[in-house]
Amino acid sequence: MWVLDLESGETWRLPIASGFRWAGSGESFWVLVPGSGEQPDTLVLMDARSAVPLRKLELPGQVLNSVWETSPDGRWVAFWRLQDQHVVAVELAESTSGA
Structure with missing residues (x-):
């Protein structure tokens, strides 16, 4: 993955x-x-500059076929759970811990 800093052009x-x-x-x-x-x-x-892990969140299950998405405000993740075929939403802000 390539990252471009729009301000510096780096x-x-x-x-x-x-x-x-x-x-x-x-x-x-x-x-x-x-x-x-x-x-x-x-x-x-992950930090976008260094790829250093910042936090981690263990999900309540496995993601089916990599079907997951974060909310536009970055507070939630929703995913299709493999075990029961249900869509699950988890709050990212309160559920993360140090990596």
Whole structure:
């Protein structure tokens, strides 16, 4: 993934291929990390400049076919849960912890 700073024109490459969603102001992004076996998936908030993990959120289940999205204000994530085929919404702001 290439990132462009619109103010300075600086560009840099992050070692992320796909499966990310921009968070809030665009200074960070969420990456979906699949759980192994029956373990739930995890979302990891990464700094857009350094790709350093900032926070993580263990989801209540596994995401079906990578179908997940963050809300425009960056406060929520909704995903299609594999286990019961239901759409689940989780608040990102209150449910995150240090990575």
